[in-house]
Amino acid sequence: MRYRDALFYDPDLDGLDAITTSITQLIAQSDYLDADQQQQLIDCCFFAATAHKTQTRHSGEPYICHPIKVAEILASEVQFDIAVLQAAILHDVIEDTPISKKTLIQHFSEEVAALVDGVSKLEKNESISPQVLQAQTFEKLVSAMEADPRVVMIKFADRLHNMQTLDALPSKKRARIAQETLDVYVPIATRLGMYVFKTEMEELAFKHVNPWRYNTICKLLTDNETRENTANQVIQTLQQQFKLANLAASVRKRRRNLLNIYKKLQKSRFTRRPLENASIPFIILTENIDDCYRVLGIIHQIYPPVFKKLTDYIASPKANGYQSIHTSALTKDRRVINFQIRTKAMHAIAESGIIAIWRQHNQEKITAKQPNTNQPPRDKSIRRWLVNLKDLRNYTSGSLDYYEAIKRDLTGYDIQVFTPKGEPIALPVGATVIDFAYHIHTDLGNHLSAAKVNGIDVDLTFTLNNGQTVEVLTQAAAHPDCRWLQVVKTARARVAIRHYFNSLPESDLEKLGHSELERYLAQRGFTYANLKALLKLVAKKRGIKRKALLRKIALDEVGKKQTLNDLQHLLDQDGLTTTITAQVFNQPGALASVADVFGQCAANIVSVELPNDMQRAEVSMTFIIKVQSLVQLEHIMFQLSALPLVKKLTHKSQPSLHESTDLTTNLHPNH
Numbered sequence: 001m002r003y004r005d006a007l008f009y010d011p012d013l014d015g016l017d018a019i020t021t022s023i024t025q026l027i028a029q030s031d032y033l034d035a036d037q038q039q040q041l042i043d044c045c046f047f048a049a050t051a052h053k054t055q056t057r058h059s060g061e062p063y064i065c066h067p068i069k070v071a072e073i074l075a076s077e078v079q080f081d082i083a084v085l086q087a088a089i090l091h092d093v094i095e096d097t098p099i100s101k102k103t104l105i106q107h108f109s110e111e112v113a114a115l116v117d118g119v120s121k122l123e124k125n126e127s128i129s130p131q132v133l134q135a136q137t138f139e140k141l142v143s144a145m146e147a148d149p150r151v152v153m154i155k156f157a158d159r160l161h162n163m164q165t166l167d168a169l170p171s172k173k174r175a176r177i178a179q180e181t182l183d184v185y186v187p188i189a190t191r192l193g194m195y196v197f198k199t200e201m202e203e204l205a206f207k208h209v210n211p212w213r214y215n216t217i218c219k220l221l222t223d224n225e226t227r228e229n230t231a232n233q234v235i236q237t238l239q240q241q242f243k244l245a246n247l248a249a250s251v252r253k254r255r256r257n258l259l260n261i262y263k264k265l266q267k268s269r270f271t272r273r274p275l276e277n278a279s280i281p282f283i284i285l286t287e288n289i290d291d292c293y294r295v296l297g298i299i300h301q302i303y304p305p306v307f308k309k310l311t312d313y314i315a316s317p318k319a320n321g322y323q324s325i326h327t328s329a330l331t332k333d334r335r336v337i338n339f340q341i342r343t344k345a346m347h348a349i350a351e352s353g354i355i356a357i358w359r360q361h362n363q364e365k366i367t368a369k370q371p372n373t374n375q376p377p378r379d380k381s382i383r384r385w386l387v388n389l390k391d392l393r394n395y396t397s398g399s400l401d402y403y404e405a406i407k408r409d410l411t412g413y414d415i416q417v418f419t420p421k422g423e424p425i426a427l428p429v430g431a432t433v434i435d436f437a438y439h440i441h442t443d444l445g446n447h448l449s450a451a452k453v454n455g456i457d458v459d460l461t462f463t464l465n466n467g468q469t470v471e472v473l474t475q476a477a478a479h480p481d482c483r484w485l486q487v488v489k490t491a492r493a494r495v496a497i498r499h500y501f502n503s504l505p506e507s508d509l510e511k512l513g514h515s516e517l518e519r520y521l522a523q524r525g526f527t528y529a530n531l532k533a534l535l536k537l538v539a540k541k542r543g544i545k546r547k548a549l550l551r552k553i554a555l556d557e558v559g560k561k562q563t564l565n566d567l568q569h570l571l572d573q574d575g576l577t578t579t580i581t582a583q584v585f586n587q588p589g590a591l592a593s594v595a596d597v598f599g600q601c602a603a604n605i606v607s608v609e610l611p612n613d614m615q616r617a618e619v620s621m622t623f624i625i626k627v628q629s630l631v632q633l634e635h636i637m638f639q640l641s642a643l644p645l646v647k648k649l650t651h652k653s654q655p656s657l658h659e660s661t662d663l664t665t666n667l668h669p670n671h
Contacts, residue, residue, distance in 0.1 A: 003020055003046075006039070006046050008049075010046065013049055013050070015056075018062055018065055022045075022072075025072055026045070026072045029072050033082060041086065045089055047107060049062070051098075052064045052092070052093070052097060055096065063092075066161060066165075067088060067092055068089055070091065074153060080153070084150050084153070087112050087116050087150075094117060115148065115150060115151060119144075132399060134180055134184060139399045139402055156194065162177065163201050163204040178206075178209045182205045185201055186201055196351055217261055221256070230280060230333070231282075234331065235252065235282070237302065238284070238302070247295065249291060253280065254282055279336035281340070284340070289343060292341045292342060292343065296325055296341055300329065304329060304330050305328065305329050309326075309328035310328075311326040319424040321349050323342060324340045325339075325342065327339050389406065391496070395499040415428070416467070417436060417464050417465075417467070418469045419469070420470075425470075430463060430489045431463070432489065433448075433458065433464065434484050435488050438488075439492060439493070440472075444474060445496055447476060448478060448480075452473075454469055460484075482501060482512055482513075482556065506547070510547050510554070513553035513555075520561075532546070535549060538563060538566040577626055578625055578651050579623070580625060581623075582622075582623070583647045583649075584621060586618060597643070600639070602632070603636055605623060605625050606624040610622075633651070
């Protein structure tokens with residue numbers, strides 16, 4: 001193709017050789033397009049080159065080389081259609097040049113212009129704080145993903161190439177961009193299974209955030225000759241066995257993620273031995289599913305399997321569509337070797353996630369000559385995730401609140417449970433039936449009344465384990481319990497529960513907070529007759545009103561444990577006069593045993609009152625003592641309760657505060 005014949009070609013462009021080289025590389029990766037579409041791509045490149053004519057990158061190369069490279073990444077990894085590739089080439093023209101969206105419509109199409117405009121809306125406002133900026137970037141990415149996932153694909157390719165060329169920037173800016181990549185882009189790529197983007201962005205970010213650690217780990221991996229010899233021997237042995245069994249299977253060493261290695265070294269305090277003795281990972285690719293199981297049999301014939309290290313994700317795929325057989329075995333020298341066995345089609349999903357789904361979707365469109373559409377391919381787990389993200393935005397206020405609510409849910413989906421129809425649902429470790437219900441739908445969680453796990457009735461707070469089948473039942477009158485906030489693990493459940501309670505009248509929320517706090521205190525042996533006065537003081541120290549404090553307690557925004565600590569701090573100020581009544585078995589030395597506890601705990605005995613009739617089998621002794629804190633009082637009560645002769649304890653406390661407080665505690669009703 002002659003570039004001189006292209007529309008918008010300008011022979012006076014600075015860096016023309018670099019520009020044409022970039023275009024040539026792009027065309028080579030987009031060979032799935034027909035000749036006419038490739039020519040449109042070339043025309044688009046020169047249009048964008050003219051628009052960015054006066055701009056250069058920090059490296060000194062023409063700026064246009066960057067968006068062309070972004071398009072090349074999308075062509076090679078996702079095989080996107082002409083509209084997306086053109087949008088990638090043009091993705092900065094609205095933001096950085098005088099070119100308008102209207103001009104793009106005139107020269108290209110409304111679809112291309114809309115995509116470019118969508119990417120431009122993801123550009124940042126540098127005048128706000130880094131925390132809010134990061135939160136806004138995340139929210140914009142999620143919004144764009146809902147409207148048109150192709151916009152996010154362009155943005156991820158843009159970020160990947162920026163990370164690949166980060167060395168040209170000042171060190172401080174490199175570190176900031178790298179950290180943002182780890183905090184925002186990598187978690188989203190992980191959740192979507194886009195490991196093509198995720199792994200490279202993660203390692204490049206690690207390189208700039210922790211350059212010394214990065215270089216050290218690279219050297220350790222390169223210098224480990226014993227490990228390499230073992231890996232080569234395993235590959236050679238298996239290839240020979242596959243050939244003898246007439247199996248079309250390939251085996252290769254799986255590249256380990258450097259950041260994951262760093263995290264493991266952190267746990268082992270950076271000793272070299274864990275890296276030298278670490279398991280060696282392999283990937284085996286086959287043509288069909290039957291061959292996957294044949295390969296598994298061959299591996300276990302040669303290498304003894306490790307107990308409980310076989311997982312079949314082919315028979316039971318993960319929620320994101322991942323399929324593979326995982327097994328671990330031992331070499332003759334007792335080194336652990338890990339295998340992931342899957343078909344080539346499964347490997348595409350495993351490595352690329354939604355990218356592989358899009359690639360297949362795009363190839364089908366091109367083959368069928370369907371009109372361009374921004375509708376994503378059907379993928380139930382990803383669609384459900386996007387719906388959940390959209391719902392969360394409705395329940396939170398502001399970008400920062402939204403980001404904080406959801407960022408914990410982006411990673412750590414380590415267990416998989418099933419609906420009664422067999423649909424896999426990914427949840428974090430420790431997730432409950434409540435988390436499951438809210439993951440399916442907010443209304444299901446809000447009216448949750450009962451549940452069964454593997455056909456057995458369980459409590460709603462039941463912690464789920466991998467592989468279980470969960471059935472939930474609802475009732476119209478059922479509603480959330482604020483105690484659920486203390487057990488749920490997912491942000492979606494927590495935010496939805498809080499949203500429900502925030503919709504209640506403030507007076508109801510205040511009553512709920514008060515009753516929950518009283519219940520919590522009573523369980524720990526404290527019942528305050530004048531709790532209202534004390535809470536007023538606690539709230540004042542927090543700069544809020546008592547009613548606002550109660551609402552926050554109901555919503556678990558202020559912990560009940562923290563509130564108890566605040567109450568304790570108030571009472572610690574001037575000491576505490578306490579009346580303790582001990583009901584004891586009347587036996588010789590009873591009074592001395594009880595009094596000895598007070599002495600050992602450094603409490604001052606103000607007075608002692610004994611009953612007139614000391615001949616009964618059980619008697620009550622009343623002591624007025626002076627302690628310095630509730631911690632000291634709790635210790636005394638614990639020591640007294642440990643005495644075999646003590647049957648029951650109660651105490652009433654009068655703090656030395658301006659507002660008196662009557663405190664009654666029954667710690668051992670069943671002693």
